[in-house]
Amino acid sequence: MQQDIQLINQVFEIGQKIEQEQLAAKFERNFNKIYTLFEEEGLHCINPLGEKYSESRTDCEASIVGAGGRNMKITKVIKPIVYRQQQGQMVLIQKGIVIVE
Structure with a gap:
């Protein structure tokens, strides 16, 4: 599974x-x-670029640029959010690494 995540991260970075x-x-x-x-292997990659961000969001680790506030947005994605489908449920296997402004 670790190799799958590394492959996803490399493809995402190339993109x-x-x-x-x-x-x-x-x-x-x-x-x-x-x-x-x-996706056919049960892996779902999400690029949260442009999405709203709040500190209660659990699927991303963020570095905040400037003053934090209510209207923060994800302005850069370093690593995507990755879920794996297991027994009919989506399980978070990698938090997104993002920059928020």
């Missing part, structure tokens, strides 16, 4: 680098296929 180079459209189909393969 982010491709987005920074504005090449994401060229590789979208390939990344969709990879993430579909993960």
Whole structure:
């Protein structure tokens, strides 16, 4: 299972680098296929970029930039949130590592 998480993190990081180079459209189909393969194995990757953040959120570990407040948003994702489907339930196996502003 640890190798699965490492693989997901590497694919996610490659995807982010491709987005920074504005090449994401060229590789979208390939990344969709990879993430579909993960899902077929019971792994669900969530990119929480742009979502609201509160300190009660338990699926992310956040570094807060600036003053904390009520309207914080996730502005950068270093590692995605990963769940594994086990016995009909989604179990958190990796918290997302995020930057919040």
